Amino acid sequence: YETDGVVVKVSSLAQQAELGSISRSPRWAIAYKFPPEERETVVLDIPVFVGRTGAVTPVAMLEPVVVAGSTVRRCTLHNEDEVARKDVRIGDTVVLHKAGDVIPEIVRVIPEKRPRRTKRWAPPQHCPACNSELVREPGEAVRRCLNPLCPAQRVERLLHFASRGAMNIEGLGPAVIEQLVEHGFVTEAADLFGVTKEQLLTLEGFADRSAEKLVQSIEQRKRVPLPRLITALGMRHVGDHTAEVLAQHFGTLDALAAATSEELLAVEGIGEVVARDVAAWLQSDEGREVLANLRRAGVEAEHTERASGPLSGQTWVLTGTLDSMTRPEAEDRIRALGGNPGSSVSRKTHTVVAGASPGSKLEKARRLGVRVLEEDAFLAALEELEKQR
Structure with a gap:
């Protein structure tokens, strides 16, 4: 079976006991991840896909290749600047890996395997879904379709609306939404809440029970x-x-x-x-x-109640890795005390918590004179504040 790394351990039980552990891992073991597996494949085409905000993203369609245990047939090229930087062309042989062992990514082109007379990829000037002119606004890396009635955007907006991180409507996936739009049953998010069992029964893949279940699932997400x-x-x-x-x-x-x-x-x-x-x-x-x-x-x-507590009105920003807890756990404890876990540092930031390998947020905090706590001091502060509740 596939492995993505090894764990190196101290074998002596006595030394393990002496070294001890922190909350999430032992001090007597360390993980080492192998460099990502690389494979060669060929770029068959570079179409573009339209997202819910109108952003147009180039995607490399590839000869199927097995990378890190799964077959990859496509990967995003992000934007036209990235395509130009790597000079990816249709017909190119490219080196592919999975970033973080998850996301397929073209690492580089192999120029010596490039077919003759290939042309640099040119970004489209019109939306592939509605033929509206694409616009690249100053300071942006992507072109956008600005047509609010674009059918591709409509489907993507509905998919986002129903997705797990948003309304979390179970059973409402791409195939169903595409059919609802094609049949004219749904044009915007609010229409989803008027979908009937009778309409669903006209779509491919639905029977009485599955149609009833989806209608109930949609109804349950009204609140x-x-x-x-x-x-x-x-x-x-x-x-x-x-x-x-x-x-x-x-x-x-x-x-x-x-x-x-x-x-x-x-x-x-x-x-x-x-x-x-x-x-x-x-x-x-x-x-x-x-x-x-x-x-x-x-x-x-x-209604979202504004949390009250000793940290009410304060923004605390985390940077680096904490040994004692995950970042979401730390953010939850800050929220429970009435604080706001921030994502960036400004003069309005109350405190920056610096874990191991902190990023630029720590440097900015010091430059702005924002209070900085290391992990031990942060834990002590949390424990003291939690006693006050």
């Missing part, structure tokens, strides 16, 4: 935690963490919808670009219509 609904809206730059920050700060969807870019920018952890784009979407005709239609469909967000 979800506010961070999930914010994530599901699919606003640019808003992932799980940012959605949590916005939910904690504003408390309700109505309060968020009324926020100006200045009010959003005042939220710790929200930068200028995020504030601008979120405000623009919320104040746009499209954004207002999406929210109004979701309300009419009976979708509600559970």
Whole structure:
């Protein structure tokens, strides 16, 4: 069977006892991961795919090759600058590996195996789904389709809305959503909550029981935690963490919808670009219509109480690796005390917690004069604050 590394251990039980352990691992053992396995394959084509925000991503279609235990047939090329930097062309023989043993990635092209008369890949000028002109905005690495009615974007937005990290509608996958759109049953997220058993029975793969089950699954997701609904809206730059920050700060969807870019920018952890784009979407005709239609469909967000505690109003930022707990565990303990786990350091940051191998956040904290705690001091502070609750 495939292995991705080895563990080196001290064999003496007496020495193991002397060295001891930390909470997540023993001091008498260390893991070593092998360099990623590399394989050669051929680029058959470089089509582009349209995402939910209109971003157009080039993808290398490959001759099937087994890498790290699974067959790879495609891999993302991220954006046109990356294609140009690696000079990947149709017909090229390339070296492939899995980044982190998970994500297929083209490492390099083998120039001596390149066929004659190959041409550099040229990015498309029009959307492959709706033929609208693609636009590359200043400072961005991707071209975008700006047509809000683009069918490819519509499907991707619905997939994102129903996904596990958003509304988590069980049984509503790509094949079902594509059929719902093709049959004209669904054009936007709110339409999902009006899908009937009779409509589902006209789609491929549905019988009475499976249709009933999906209708029930959709109905059960009419009421979800506010961070999930914010994530599901699919606003640019808003992932799980940012959605949590916005939910904690504003408390309700109505309060968020009324926020100006200045009010959003005042939220710790929200930068200028995020504030601008979120405000623009919320104040746009499209954004207002999406929210109004979701309300009419009976979708509600559970009110997010602003946590109270000794860290209320404080933003704590983690950098590096903690020995005593995982980062999500540390963030949960900060939240339980009323604090906000931040993702970036600014003058408004209260404390930076520095674990092993800290990144640039530590340097920035020192430059701005933000308080820094090492792990032992952080643990002691948590224990003391938790006693006060």
